[in-house]
Amino acid sequence: MITLQLLLPLLAATLGAALPGDLRGDEGAWLELPDGPAAKVWAAVGPETRPAALPPELAGLLADEGWARAATWAGWAELLAAEAAAERPDPERRAExxxxxxxxxxxxxxxxxxxxxxxxxxxxxxAAAVMPHLIPGVPTGTRIGPGGAPVALAEGVVLRPLLPPPSGDLPPGAIEWRTAKVTGLRVGAALVDIVLSIENTGVQIDVRHGGGERTTLALLLPEPRDYEIGIEYLDWMRQDELRQPHVVEVIEGEEEHTLYGRLRQRRTELPTGRAARLPAQIVLGGLWFVVDADDPERERLLGVATAFAGLLGVDVGLRATDPSGESGAAAGFPGTTIRLPAAGDAGRERTLRYLVSAVETYVLARRAPGEPQGELKSEPK
Known part of the structure; x- marks a missing residue:
């Protein structure tokens, strides 16, 4: 005979029905952020707050290979330019x-x-629409319910959380001890509690069963800026693979599972400051990415150059050689060149992320409506 007690988990898993109230707890308190400005923004989200609907065209930009396509760079530049020209921040654009x-x-x-x-x-x-993608890091396309709570995550879901938000802008190399807590996250027919922490030597995610049936999920340890994870542990057993989601099986009555990443400071030659104005060398001579003529990501990099040119109002392009070693009148004014690491090298994406962050900071702080647009330039292959 099938009893109601046996039927409830089945209904929850197959029909997306809510689990019993005594397992869910307070639906308005599914996420606890550390004190700070992000917590104040999140405090405006109540248990009945309905999340805004993300525009359909954003899904393509957020796809797995989104930033590898020129279209994503164009969409990002369009959003950033519109936000920079506005009198005040627009919540929809900022969310995107x-x-x-x-x-x-x-x-x-x-x-x-x-x-x-x-x-x-x-x-x-x-805020309700965005937060679940930041913490606990749900996949793109996840349905979000009232209060910003993710709805019915599938068993085996992969979560990619960000670190808890800092209390303010941190200087390069600084780490702030922070903790965020997720309570009653429904994964399959189970409820899961997650605690995400960062301290001076590492990043830690604790996962425990909070009710319902057994389930599995995978989590990717986040890395703080200026650091990388050198060793990863699952339940204090060292893992052979780094920077991969680790699968955790959560069972009622078992102790919590712990993922831990030991940090080491990343060596970088990138500048750490942010310029209040563009250097004269860029204004007069443009910005040039030095890459091989047959670089397999050439089309993508042309998209990067197009986006930067429009946002900065200077000439941006690709070069197969670095003119900085030339001298005399024949060289003209070479501008600023950045030699990008080879395609497939992790350093290339780190460099592009740094540049995008610098461009966003500069454009949102300094650009006024009506400034001239730059031109895309590319030397012949």
């Missing part, structure tokens, strides 16, 4: 920019855009 930053691996930019949402009722709807 936050999601694009999250997808690109630029967590500080994602949180900055989240803070710019503001505290209005409309802003709360966009």
């Amino acid at each position: 920019l936050a999601l694009l930053a999250r997808r690109h691996g630029r967590a500080p930019d994602a949180w900055r855009h989240f803070l710019a949402l503001g505290g209005t009722a409309r802003a709360a709807e966009w």
